[in-house]
Amino acid sequence: EVVLTQSPATLSLSPGERATLSCRASQTLSSYLAWYQQKPGQPPRLLIYDVYNRAPGTPARFSGSGSGTDFILTISSLEPGDSAVYYCQQHSNWPPYTFGQGTKLEIK
């Protein structure tokens, strides 16, 4: 099973700043990694798939990068509505699909 480890656990930044969220895999992944955003009381929302492709409706402020075992979600200029928990998910070696444990992003 592929284990995904996200860091940091919590990130507190101000509007307009850049956020960098990390996802590290326990084994090399093909380019089958996605990022989801989840706000309280809501289901997850797909943001990025296959490492760097934005899902429909995802603002251009969100970008994905990485390869091998190390992947990054970057939010270039934070807005208050970006407060959420962000999860990475892989399907490079499935089943099972696996999620990271999440990074909580707080906007000051």
Add this chain to the structure above:
Amino acid sequence: EIQFVESGGGLVQPGGSLRLSCAGSGFTFGAYWMHWVRQVPGKGLVWVSHIESDGRNPTYTDSVKGRFTISRDNARSTMYLQMNSLRAEDSGMYFCGGGTGVRGVHYPEYWGRGTLVTVSS
């Protein structure tokens, strides 16, 4: 508008059974791969099971193999999760999610709001 609505959750004793349903509308249900994902309130997401668009090749996370069965009825636009021999660690909010195409089959794009399962005596 594409919608999923889960139902069937509730309080059940350890060893008991529940059947969850996920009803889809606003799209061609039979074209979508579907997934169940569990989340303990305040905790992370855990993938539970998936089923392909035509019902073939269901897969499960190890902890539910032999106890849970995923199925679907495309004529009714509904997916099911039969949960038997329930344990406390099966508790959580169960979300159904789905998608189609190169993006959606492995990365669910559309989700319901979940149904809560509590396994407790």
